[in-house]
Amino acid sequence: MEIEQLIWEYGQGRRDFSRLELQHASVIQENLDESDLSRSNLEWANLSGVSLCRAKLNYCDLSHACLMSARFGESQLVGADLSHCDLSWVDFSGAQMAGANLSEATLKQTRLFNANLRGALLSGATLQGVDLSGANLSRADLTGADLSGVDLSGANLSRADLTGADLRGATLTNVNLYKADLNQSQLRNSDLEGTFFQGANLSRANLKGANLARAIMKEVNLSLINLSEINLRAITLSNRINLTGACLKGAILQGAVLKNANLDYAVLQRAVMVNVNLQSANLIDASLRGADLRNANFRNSHISSINLSETIMPDGSVHP
Numbered sequence: 001m002e003i004e005q006l007i008w009e010y011g012q013g014r015r016d017f018s019r020l021e022l023q024h025a026s027v028i029q030e031n032l033d034e035s036d037l038s039r040s041n042l043e044w045a046n047l048s049g050v051s052l053c054r055a056k057l058n059y060c061d062l063s064h065a066c067l068m069s070a071r072f073g074e075s076q077l078v079g080a081d082l083s084h085c086d087l088s089w090v091d092f093s094g095a096q097m098a099g100a101n102l103s104e105a106t107l108k109q110t111r112l113f114n115a116n117l118r119g120a121l122l123s124g125a126t127l128q129g130v131d132l133s134g135a136n137l138s139r140a141d142l143t144g145a146d147l148s149g150v151d152l153s154g155a156n157l158s159r160a161d162l163t164g165a166d167l168r169g170a171t172l173t174n175v176n177l178y179k180a181d182l183n184q185s186q187l188r189n190s191d192l193e194g195t196f197f198q199g200a201n202l203s204r205a206n207l208k209g210a211n212l213a214r215a216i217m218k219e220v221n222l223s224l225i226n227l228s229e230i231n232l233r234a235i236t237l238s239n240r241i242n243l244t245g246a247c248l249k250g251a252i253l254q255g256a257v258l259k260n261a262n263l264d265y266a267v268l269q270r271a272v273m274v275n276v277n278l279q280s281a282n283l284i285d286a287s288l289r290g291a292d293l294r295n296a297n298f299r300n301s302h303i304s305s306i307n308l309s310e311t312i313m314p315d316g317s318v319h320p
Helices: 003-011
Strands: none
């Protein structure tokens, strides 16, 4: 079918256009709302500015297509191939995109508010300035993705693979990161307040300057992590938290719960640890030089060979 015929038949009321072959087609600024283009081939097509709200594009091949400023609000794109697409300024709000392939796609200022991207492939995608607030990204592949400055507030990233992802300056408040893999990810200066990290892997991640106030971390791997200048006020880090060798220079840990935590060889120089609960924690060979430990609870802690030079002790005295 030629594109002109499709537009004419749409104007006559037809909506079922599934399994069409429209490679390299050019459809600009047309209204095709509620169309069914499932399993159609639109590879390399130009769909700039097209409105496909509430449309069905399940398992559609849109790879390498130009979709700039197109509208897909509440559309169905389950299993669709959007790899290598230009998705700049596209609106996918409320779209169903489970299992979709967006690898190597450009998503500049793309709107994915409340979109369902469960199990989607986004490896290597550029998502700068994208609105992913409230999106479902559970089990999504985001390895090496550029998510710097992205709004992910309230999103579901449970079991997502974020290995090596760039999340610098991103907003991740109240995000679900249950068993997510954040190995070697960049989270510098990101906002993670109130985020749920149970079972997450943050090994070798960079969290320098991040805000983790009120975050919940249980059974999390934080070994060899950079947490310097971080805000961990009132955080819960209990239940076998692993902070072996972590860098927490200048971190704000006021009121944090670190019961049973492993802080062996951790660097806590100049950390603010007022009212911290370190009951039964391991601090062997840790450096607490210049830290503020006023009213800290070290009951049953293992604290051999630690550096306490110039440290403010729990009773308020300064260690020589």
